[in-house]
Amino acid sequence: MRGRQYREADEWADDDADERWPITESEDERWESARRRAAVLSGAAERPVVNPYAIVALAAALLFLVPVAIVFGLLAFSHPKGKAMAVVSVLLGIVEAAVLAGVLTIMGAKLPHDLSSNATGTVAVTTTATTAAPVPTTVAPTTPAAPPEAVAGTACTPAQSALIGQASDGTTVICLHSGNGYRWAGPYTLSTTAHDAGTPCTAGTDKGARTADGHALVCERSGSATTWALWVE
Known part of the structure; x- marks a missing residue:
């Protein structure tokens, strides 16, 4: 009777031991679990966290x-x-x-042109322009206009004052101002050499001359000098 109780107790003890201690994984299952964890960890390591x-x-x-x-x-x-x-x-x-x-x-x-060119590495070259000497031009002398035909004693205009005219007989007349206005007066003898008004003349020797544009000149004293002046009276 007692031995039976012992055997029954041992059987119950064996049953309790099976319930208390779970069945462990096999060796293959443990390797498979480790491989999966390593794969997960290696995949996470391969993916970069930042770029x-x-x-x-x-x-x-x-x-x-x-x-x-x-x-x-x-x-x-x-x-x-x-x-x-x-x-x-x-x-x-x-x-x-x-x-x-x-x-x-x-x-x-x-930027100025010379600074911008130097900034790009090019050398600015300064050129000096040479100005050619002016070529003298020859001006052909102008031929004075023919004196207008005039009749001594007839009227002339103020614009013709001191103008030299020519009468029909070839004598020289001058448009002069008088108390009756402007009239052709003459005849007069004038030098054929052209002078400019204001240039010196010789009193007593030079009496009448003409300008290049056909106006009459008279030698007049002005102070201590004598000069050619337009013959208007």
Whole structure:
């Protein structure tokens, strides 16, 4: 009776042990679980947390390094992350390039020609223009107009004052002012040599002369000098 109780107790103990201690994993299951965890961890390590190209592009854009910002911004699109940062970097680079181009254009327009040429590396050459000596021109002497035909004693106009005329008999008459107005008077004998009014003459020797344009001159004393003056009276 007692041995039966022991056997029953042992059987119950064996049953309780099976319920208390769970069945462990097999060796294959443990390797499979480890492989899955390693695969998950390795996949997470391969995926980049940040996009290094996008970070470099944004930093270059903030530092006005336009070519670097645009190039690295385009390279950043090949990565799964950081595309928004890449777009911002490329746009900033394009805007900065446009601004720099406008500033350089304005500065080039305001710079003098010699400064802008030296800035591009070219050597400004100063040329001295040589002015050729003026060629003397020969002016043909003008032939005085023929004296108008006039009759001594007839009226003439104030515009004809001191003008030399020629009577029908070939004698010389002059339009002079008198108490009756302007009339042709003469005949007079005048030198054929042309003089200018105001030039010196010899009193007592020079009596009458003519100008190049056909007006009569008379030698008059003015103070201590004698000069040719228009013969108007």
